[in-house]
Amino acid sequence: MPETGQQVGTRQRVEDSAALLFRRQGYAATGLKQIAAESGAAFGSIYHFFPGGKADLGDHVVRRAGAAYRDLVATALGGDADPETAVLSMFDAAARALAESDYADACPIATLALEVAxxxxxxxxxxxxxxxxxxDTATAWFGQWVPRPADRDxxxxxxxxxxxxxxxxxxxRDPGPLHIAGQSMVTLLRAHRSG
Amino acid sequence: MPETGQQVGTRQRVEDSAALLFRRQGYAATGLKQIAAESGAAFGSIYHFFPGGKADLGDHVVRRAGAAYRDLVATALGGDADPETAVLSMFDAAARALAESDYADACPIATLALEVAxxxxxxxxxxxxxxxxxxDTATAWFGQWVPRPADRDxxxxxxxxxxxxxxxxxxxRDPGPLHIAGQSMVTLLRAHRSG
DNA sequence: GTCTATAGCATGATAGAC
DNA sequence: GTCTATCATGCTATAGAC
Known part of the structure; x- marks a missing residue:
């Protein structure tokens, strides 16, 4: 079944809405009815695409959103030749995106991860x-400049x-911690490159 | 109404059970009936002590558990004269406590914080x-060895x-990250003491 | 595949007896 | 202060028409 045109299917709309809601308010607080309403899908469609119910949907969303965020961070890191500048600009970009989403869109899976651990x-x-x-992705990236096993740390x-x-x-509701984290990351990188 | 003997009152049992459940499974997934059952209190007693309901209880629990955990960490840090040893032993203690609780008892408020943000x-x-x-507490502690504003960072x-x-x-379900975090913290401390 | 209706069970909250 | 009964509402999940 090839995609004709740029129409978005029901399944993807459900996954997108679920990902957004899990990210902003967590897994337990998000109801399937809310996901159906937000995505414009019928309630029964969720069980058509995810026969296992909420847990099935959650599993798919975690893996899909996780892969997408890995690509986003990898792109933010890879653009620059100097690793210190790249690290700083990655944390800056994260800070900007967080503030622009009114402090809602941070890590796509952290809230859910703590809830279900x-x-x-x-x-x-x-x-x-x-x-x-x-x-693993970040380890390969740091491996360009730092020997093992420091790359993984x-x-x-x-x-x-x-x-x-x-x-x-x-x-x-303040981006400050992200800038401090970026600076600390630069300090750690310098210590491992000179040491 | 002075406390006679070491009996624990209903209010404190409710707060303790709520703190434990919020920490392990989050705020939304924890029901007031579960808290009542766990603490041995009658359901109505929760509304007697916390007329505002779940939000009222949550607010009290966050502040009380937050202050308790601050004291716990401050004690873990303060025992040693050498700050690098103190930092390492604090992360080691956190790793041990986490593993011994079967990876349930980590930060008492992080899950709830992300849920309600x-x-x-x-x-x-x-x-x-x-x-x-x-x-603030950690800033004062680092201030013993590091000048401002590095103490706060x-x-x-x-x-x-x-x-x-x-x-x-x-x-x-692995304590490894806590040991890496401790080592990174030592590296950051060294960089700020020599720099 | 889409959509509606509903079962069965939880929830937060309230009222009121004791 | 303690405890129980109950209300209204929400949830996940299922069944079945179209």
Whole structure:
């Protein structure tokens, strides 16, 4: 079934709306009826595309949004030749996007990940796979300038600082933490390049 | 009404159970009936002590658990004379506590903070106040060895690394991120002391 | 594939007996 | 202060017409 024209199918509209709502208000607080209303899909269509119900939809959304955000961050990092400048501009871009969305669009899966970590093993494993993918991607990027195993430690610290900064920035409605995180990341990179 | 003996009142049992459940499964997924059952209190007692209902209870729990966790971290940091050793042992203690709770007890307010950041202004402000209090406390601690304004940047990075590490560690059921975060924090501290 | 209706069960909140 | 019953509403999930 080839896509004719740029029309967006019902399934994708459902996934997009679910991703947006899970990101902004979390998994438990988002109802399937709200997703149906937001996406313009009939309630029954959700169960047509995701027979396993909410958990099935959540699993798909986590993996799809996770891959998309990895590409977004990889693009933000890859544009520059100097790694320190690239790191700073990536955190700046994240800060700008967060403020422009009225502090709603931070990490697409962090809220859900914390909610399900101790309550839903299937969704927990989906978030684990996404974070591992992000760390792998960042490890390969840092590997251009830093030897093992420091590349992986830097990559893990990058994700941790970004996630922690998103948390503080959303709670305070202030982009400041993201800029501090960027500076700290530059300091860590310098220490590992000279050391 | 003086406390006679070490009996724990109904109000505190409700707060304790709510704090535990909010921490492990989040705010939206935790029902008042579950809190009543867990604490052994009658359902109506919750509304007796918290007339504003769930939001009222959540606000109290966030501030109380936030202050308790600040004291816990401050104690973990303050025990040692050497700041680098103190930072490492604090992250080690956090890793141990997390693993021993089967990756359930990480930050007491992070899940709730992300859930309410864009949906409940009163609770968002409660989490903002708690994080600001933590950063202030850590800033004063770093101020013993590092001049302004680096003390505040280090304090913010400490909280961000701790929160990001908790997220990755819970998702992967692995304490590794907390140890990497501790090492990165030591690197940041060294850079600011020599620089 | 789309859409509606509804079952079965939870929720937050309230009223009122004791 | 404690406890129970209940209301109105929401949820996930299912069944079945079209």
């Amino acid at each position: 101790s309550t839903d093993e299937r969704l927990r494993m989906a978030t684990e796979a996404v974070f591992a993918d992000w760390v 830097l990559a893990t610290s990058l994700i941790m600082l970004l996630e922690g900064a998103f948390l503080l920035a959303r709670a305070a | 864009s949906t409940d202004e009163r609770l968002r402000m409660a989490t903002e106040a708690v994080f600001a209090d933590w950063v 280090l304090a913010t990075s400490l909280i961000m690394l701790l929160e990001g590490a908790f997220l990755l560690a819970r998702a992967a």
